[in-house]
Amino acid sequence: MQFKLITTDNHARLGQIHTTRGTINTPAFMPVGTNATVKAMDPDEMKELGAEVLLSNTYHLYLRPGHEVIKEVGGLHRFMKWDGPILTDSGGFQVFSLSPLRKISDEGVTFRSHLDGSLHFLTPELVMEIQGALGADIAMVFDECTPYPATREYALKSLKLTTEWAKRCLEAKNENQALFGIVQGGVYKDLRKQSAEELIEMDFDGYALGGLSVGEPKELMYEMVNYTTPLLPVDRPRYLMGIGDLLDVLEAVSAGIDMFDCVMPTRNARNGTLFTSRGRISIKREEFKKDPGPLDPDCSCYTCRNYSRAYLRHMFMSREILSMRLNTMHNLQFYMEFFRRLREAISSGRFEQFRKEQTPVLKNNFHEG
């Protein structure tokens, strides 16, 4: 994996991550394919939407169907029929957010499966083995996701553990697989700095900010991103994990972040909340019942080219599978197009202008009439 910084616009960066499976233009949005599928989509559709990289979840695939199953049938790319780059997270966040029990020791984490309650023990070495078996192009180190709120003492202990585990992951690094470190430190600037410095010394292929958007006020999250990002090496990609509200994306890009992932476009789609050039729409609203127009007249996606709001509302109210497909297609198109325009803006030195134009749209809840 190679990162090339093409240009900057203040702190905002335009770049490219070159992998053997293709180039990722940054700032990049990584659609989430938790269970080896982006929910409701097929991989050809993801290609058409312009997705250049997918994220898949180590925790979920370890539990079901098992990384050894996927390895045996030829790896994750072949399994899910996606030949572009894949980034796998390390499971640290899922153990933290999904497991009904977790017990952390220096060695690793004991947790219960959210699927069947079975007991599991994840270590940095096992997490690297899993990501190797999956055959991800970019792997993440196993980290402890520091909760919010956490005392300074806890956050320090937690970041030290993450540093130790990062070392062990580096020792267990797989060939032909990039590995990113994850900066922790809670909402304590000096701890974020300490974490960043310890990881930078280990020389990872890229650096992520973890443990954000876990309950802290948004201003605190922004403060951490703005403080920590400039501490990271200029020549490595920077990834803000799990964040994808587009207002947050604009803030983070302005701080120099290059990569994002989030279930927001896909999950919202399934719940009937759709992003448009005039604001968010809840497709179930009565006002759309007989609306013959497209969801978003400014959108060129399959959904907007072919269907009326009346049909989309009917599909949603009838809980039809096609509703999830059409809505997901549209929201992903909106995200992909947003990132394309974001990159164009940086390229031509208009990032701040783009941000100013987009902010009111992103804040708006759109109603007809």
Next chain:
Amino acid sequence: MQFKLITTDNHARLGQIHTTRGTINTPAFMPVGTNATVKAMDPDEMKELGAEVLLSNTYHLYLRPGHEVIKEVGGLHRFMKWDGPILTDSGGFQVFSLSPLRKISDEGVTFRSHLDGSLHFLTPELVMEIQGALGADIAMVFDECTPYPATREYALKSLKLTTEWAKRCLEAKNENQALFGIVQGGVYKDLRKQSAEELIEMDFDGYALGGLSVGEPKELMYEMVNYTTPLLPVDRPRYLMGIGDLLDVLEAVSAGIDMFDCVMPTRNARNGTLFTSRGRISIKREEFKKDPGPLDPDCSCYTCRNYSRAYLRHMFMSREILSMRLNTMHNLQFYMEFFRRLREAISSGRFEQFRKEQTPVLKNNFHEG
């Protein structure tokens, strides 16, 4: 609408139904798009699968979103983005099978919506108005679906009502819309004959057999089909409503039936039961966990070209939407291909041979190893 009988092989018939929206080769299978979508599919996929006609449900669309909504946004074809022929049923069967209450009078049927319990009153005239608003290419008369078991007395009264309603439907017939009569009569041959004769006298564009596969033994169903079908006019299409088990299809085609509809391929797909050239497979079986091979090596569908049984099992176990898509795609391809080969067999006078070859496959539950 015009029907052209091309050739026969004993009683089995090869034909074509010409409509302004395209030709339907018979024997034809009509995939079911209850709520204005074939569940999990988009219309482009239906085209690629070779579907030449879809069936949609008057009862469902009347209740939600309402036929007036669909009319206002340009009719059912435009609404669901399907430009091929559409047949709508009359709601008679759904009122019978889905409504928690129905009260039949000469005038019509009072029933409660299965969606919200609201009271509705359907008459032959209203049913024709609904099908006109939807803009179906082929409409069905409003009938009373005679239950099983029913006394001879009840079945006679029921068939007389259906005849009366058929007359009223004919009087309310929509322009540019074919209308089929529905033969009732329960499991009484003489009543089936009486119903057929009364309807034939009214000169419908086609004739359906209704009230079958409603609980009666299969032999009795076969007996009714074999007895009644030859009573129908040679120059009109014959449609066996709601039946689509392929063994039943073979029996009915041998009696001279031309059209079928059934949720079997789509519903089974969503439940993980898949049709293959070696028999039915339940994709959730443990034996497929690490199976790298295609679902059906003899199938050329998107699913079989791209995915392993291991992946299909994983999608199913994870309840992913893609599971329903890939499974539905495959089962519909199996049905479409089956009907193509069935027509070829009739065309070349090999129908009985085809039936003999297919019967053991259709009866088989396929296990690996």
